[in-house]
Amino acid sequence: MQVIHTLADLRAVLAGSTKTALVPTMGNLHEGHLALLREAALHGFPVVATIFVNRLQFLPHEDFDQYPRTLERDCQLLEGAGCDIVFAPGESELYPEPQTFKVTPPAALGDLLEGEFRPGFFTGVCTVVMKLFQCVQPAVAVFGQKDYQQLMVIKAMARQFALPVEIVGASTVRAGDGLALSSRNGYLSQDERAEATALARALRAIAAALREGARDVAAIEATQKAELDARGWKTDYLTVRRRVDLLPPTPDDLAAKTPLVALAASRLGRTRLIDNLEIEL
Numbered sequence: 589m590q591v592i593h594t595l596a597d598l599r600a601v602l603a604g605s606t607k608t609a610l611v612p613t614m615g616n617l618h619e620g621h622l623a624l625l626r627e628a629a630l631h632g633f634p635v636v637a638t639i640f641v642n643r644l645q646f647l648p649h650e651d652f653d654q655y656p657r658t659l660e661r662d663c664q665l666l667e668g669a670g671c672d673i674v675f676a677p678g679e680s681e682l683y684p685e686p687q688t689f690k691v692t693p694p695a696a697l698g699d700l701l702e703g704e705f706r707p708g709f710f711t712g713v714c715t716v717v718m719k720l721f722q723c724v725q726p727a728v729a730v731f732g733q734k735d736y737q738q739l740m741v742i743k744a745m746a747r748q749f750a751l752p753v754e755i756v757g758a759s760t761v762r763a764g765d766g767l768a769l770s771s772r773n774g775y776l777s778q779d780e781r782a783e784a785t786a787l788a789r790a791l792r793a794i795a796a797a798l799r800e801g802a803r804d805v806a807a808i809e810a811t812q813k814a815e816l817d818a819r820g821w822k823t824d825y826l827t828v829r830r831r832v833d834l835l836p837p838t839p840d841d842l843a844a845k846t847p848l849v850a851l852a853a854s855r856l857g858r859t860r861l862i863d864n865l866e867i868e869l
Contacts, residue, residue, distance in 0.1 A: 702853065
């Protein structure tokens, strides 16, 4: 496995390569990231993983400076998972001048849910992903479905810009107790880690209620949010949306059994966790 830190070296190594599979990460890797590597490898191309903590997608009060940088450990994990190339640029390498050109998603998709509570987040994501696509020029790029809205935004960006990249979504990897794996799980105390499974349970409860015939979506959401908040969570959203556009389902959607997804973002102590669950009626 080659570990590369400059764009010039990356382009020299990739010169003549017609296809690669890309897995963008911010490092501090866990089994969920390695599952993305394995998904990427299924396409039969050399696998490139990027490690870059992207300042543009952090709000001023968020944990950019505290976000764990664990490059040596990450590279060991990636090599064990069969990664071929790690591109780990420094900030001045990827942003040698202020990034004044940015990619902003449409408000209809980028300003709701995560975009409402983290304004500018998806602009930061789209800008760095577009830049990484230009650096690596992959044929395939793999992203986790745990970041459901992010995956939708990136798919739409690739489609509208006619990018020659197939965007692949990989299923969420969960711990044995149901908690979605996340780098931020490491911020949880032992007691918080035990409590964190309540978020996935709330999503499962919403799905069960809808499958059993309940149709007052707002009441179902409110019940589960109240239960979380009573346990000490501070919930940004816990909601049911249509998969196609992340808008709330109408009664006609429910009657037609339109594919739905339940999405949640809630803070436990100082740690903000997100999760989602697709629902078939």
